Amino acid sequence: MFQVRIHGRGGQGVVTAAELLSVAAFTEDKYAQAFPSFGSERMGAPVVSYCRMDDKEIRLREPISAPDALIIQDPTLLHSVDVFKGLNPQGYILINSRRTFEELGIAEYVARFPAHHVCCVGATELALRHVGRPLPNAALLGGFAAISGQIHFDSVEQAILEKFSGDVGAANAAAAREAFDIAKAMGAKGMTAC
């Protein structure tokens, strides 16, 4: 089983991101379970969602306390929420930021992880450019596909196009494609930010 925890703020599409990821896994014939944290769903408040993926039926219903991957949609959470709690020492970290880990003040922490497992992508800027709105969730899933190898980009793209119709779907898919390419290129160069 592979477990992903997504941190963001109310209004950033944190719950939708987990749902999209589960749909992407489903298109690859995997079992997947996406669910929101059962906390307050106020605009701007810290929000958590979860996605489990497995080759067999998922029966477990507890929240994910030991994730294999983290997607952090808002880097300001690094200073208010213990987002890294329970993360697998060989896990993956994807942060929505154009800054480097050094600039974010977590270089020492992320150095414990394999270099190609950790990455920052400026997904909000990608979303603004492609979609016209600061919603980083779909783009980050492209980045997640690139660094984790748990899911093919084509599946992410398909999930996005199923969820969002017409131009909105195409624009989100384009943002995800660019995030995927950026993360892949950084992984190849051993870099961690763009």
Add this chain to the structure above:
Amino acid sequence: MLKQIEGSIAVAEAIALCRPEVVCAYPITPQTHIVEGVGALVKSGALENCEFINVESEFAALSVAIGASAAGARTYTATASQGILFMAEAVYNAAGLGLPIVMTIGNRAIGAPINIWNDHTDAMSVKDAGWIQLFAETNQEAVDLHIQAFRLAEELSSPVMVCMDGFILTHAYERIDVPTQEEIDAFLPPYDPVQVLDPVEPYSIGAMVGPEAFTEVRYLAHEKQLQALRLIPEIGAVFKDVFDRESGGLIHPYRTEGAETIAVALGSVNGTIKEVVDAMRDEGAAVGSISICSFRPFPLDELEATLAGAKHVVVIEKSLAPGLGGILASNVRMALREMAVPVYTVIAGLGGRPITMASLRGILEAAAKGRLPDVQFLDLDHGAVEREILRARGIRRSGPTAENILKSLGAAAVAGDE
């Protein structure tokens, strides 16, 4: 067709495939997505010959359902939490009148303190109203139980409540096989009421009954539930023939063969319990579990037979009878009245508190050693409650409990950070 879909939306699609003629509901978290989903299917025309009635309250929702059902329409509604309390009088009426309404409960706690998250207090508040109550373990079973519920309700002429855990199931995206219209039509015959209000052949439904006949009418309500004990497995078997999967029935035993410690629970927590059972079995512990699907009628005989070899029975329940302990545990004890086996009550998951594998494992290990108290609150913060008890003893105007506990936890968290 297999879909990766939210539990609520899958249930809404299944309801629509059952061809209800009247749907009336009032939105309340966490049930809202279901009735919104049904409403969208009526509006789009996907669900034909169905009137979706917006009502002003839950009392109106079930009252309209009662009228529609009495007039011969296949009728559906849904609610949760305080919603079911607000319709409580109509809940009893629907059962007393024997009207085959199907209602989803997106299980949620009841205030005060106000809480929107999952537990089973809402369903338990009307457990003796005369409705059949089925609990879904998974979203697939939630879909399947609704389909079975219409057939069961109409065959018996009794209302059926399908309980699915709020958020944990209603808001989870999972792989769900949503049946086709052809499959549903093969399983669910058109509604043929045993009583119907018809101007061509007028009679009344809802007579006043005095002491001369009230007991007899009530006895027949009990007898109808006993009929359901036979009918629920039968309908489950027919369902398996048509849909090629097991769903419903009275109970689902899991690895109970040779088990000395057996956990018993309702609803989605059974998935986590099965993971714990597998982990402990791998290490040689003789543990098993039973998921109770039919809470009303209560399967006394099946539980007695399945628990016959157990040395420790651990009932894990998401509801509390203050001043007594467990509601489900008390019912399980009734099933085991001729056996000298300890039945422990574990109150868990109240108001959305996560029930983790680690905590469940601790409970089952303690039970196997005979070290569980009669009633235990899983993961209770003993420090917080003891502080509050002591504080309230020392001062007359101790203030509101909920606010005091929140303040106390906040202060403890700040102290911990420092």
